[in-house]
Amino acid sequence: MEIKKPAMAGTLESSDAQVTVEPGNGKIELSLESSVMNQYGRQIKDTVLETLDRLGVTSARVTMVDKGALDCTIKARVECAVFRSCDASESNIPWGGAIK
């Protein structure tokens, strides 16, 4: 998928994560903030990158502010932000998640 415009998903509530995606310069640039950084930072990073990879996103600026979200939440928020950025959230949404 191609990131066509900036889009966002998620909130700053505890146990959620807020993800912003913007068009990139041919690579993935990830900026991550997390309330559980020291214990889960690397796992969160891996989850975000894997999710983008499976969605076929190869060029994006991704900003994530994590408030202790579980992996399932992180995947859902990343996926939703990507869909919104390329108008794939208007119809035929793969409810339950494109990324399993």
Next chain:
Amino acid sequence: MINKVGRDIPDYLLKDGKEVYQGKNYMDGKYIQKASPKTRRYETPQESKVAESIVKALKDCGAKSGMTFSFHHHLRDGDFVVNMVMKAAIEELGLDNLTIAATSLGSAHDPIAEYIEQGKVVGIQTSGIRGKMGEVVSAGKLKTPAIIRSHGGRPRAIEGGEVHIDIAFIAAPTSDCVGNCRGIGGKSNCGSMGYAMTDAKYADHVVVITDCLVDFPNMPASVEAIDVDAVVVVDSIGNPKKIASAAARISQNPRDLMMAEDVARVIASTPYFKEGFSFQTGVGGPSLAANLFLEKYMDERNIKMGWAIGGICGPMVELLKKGKVGKVIDVQDFDLDAVNSINQTPNHFEMSASQYANPANKGAFVNKLDFVVLAALEIDTGFNVNVLTGSDGVLRGAPGGHPDTAAGSKCCIIVTPLIRGRMATVCEHVVTVTTPGDCVDVLVTDYGIAVNPLRKDLIECLDNAGIKHVTIEELKNKAYSLVGRPDDLEWEDKVVAVLEARDGTILDVVKKIKPYKI
């Protein structure tokens, strides 16, 4: 040297007879030489000890650089006194090299972080450390490692001369002109002044700071004029709204209530649950709610609680007024119901921190406790509890009376949700051991109950009562299956805080955290 809870304590800390933690009741039977303060004689009758300012009182008490000042935390997050005194000492008198020995410190004391960074405050001894102060100490900016003690460990250290207090500052809701203090009757009431009592008896000098001067004699006094050098009247000692909450409300959160009900079931299954039993509970959601369910079992079996201790709040006062508990003995008050009840409601008494929890005296109240219900930030598969450091390794909590009540009681129950956000509360190794596992008996979570294998008798009690329980490893595995296995924290070598067990041995150390890179 590796101690009994598996923590490696650097050898350089083991000097002047300091030992590593060797297990519960290790110091039993040993003798302690009590220290005595050097106090000034006031033979000429004094009309009044009121000094015009904190600076004047500091000068009169011979304040100088390098001294240790003590404070107590009954004004909790509403406290103005620590900041006010340190400002006078550092900014007006130009003192430095100071040590703060407080019963606890909170985010109300954020301004002290600045004095630590400037190197004016070089030592911190406390139970609680949070907010900015927790951050700068964790960042290694305090000259000497902070010393963290439990509420019982502190009076032990003071009485044994490990902490020598040069000047104790007593935040007094009311005082008369010679320094008889009470926690009630003023505009910033805190109720019990139990944590201040040992300080007043063992400090060389004692300065009372009050915002409500009352007629002599202010009786019954929590801190007595015989120990006081000076009284300073200020506009306000604290923000009453933050000193005591309106009323500690019992949680409506169904998860908390479910855990609280399990706690009460566990208690009711043991042989200690009988007429005259004794009890302490924390004020966290599920711990406080346990009161409610316990009352149901008490009514069912027609038994009454003999006495309750601790930090006290409304629901316990309510039980006292209903005649369901015989006596309440109180070291600190958390809400206005408790503040307004101490020494007013019959059988609601005040006690000192030493009387509450000191392991080196001849019998603290905690030693007679049947049950204590406590919370935890983390608990590991060895039943060791952490209530001091966050999952990022930064100081942001307090052992308080946790290790004392856990060690003294016959049945110590930890109640906590299995996970908080993405943090696994039940884990493989806690960040810092604040209460050793040999003092913890039962763990109640929203995903199940686990009993410490050391307590075969309690396992039998639960089995007989048909209460399902699992191993703590199963709970840990469940937690990790939900949140993932956390990475180990990475530390530098520098020790930023030493955690003393209640008996004075070293239980754990907190090191400077390494910056994290992803």
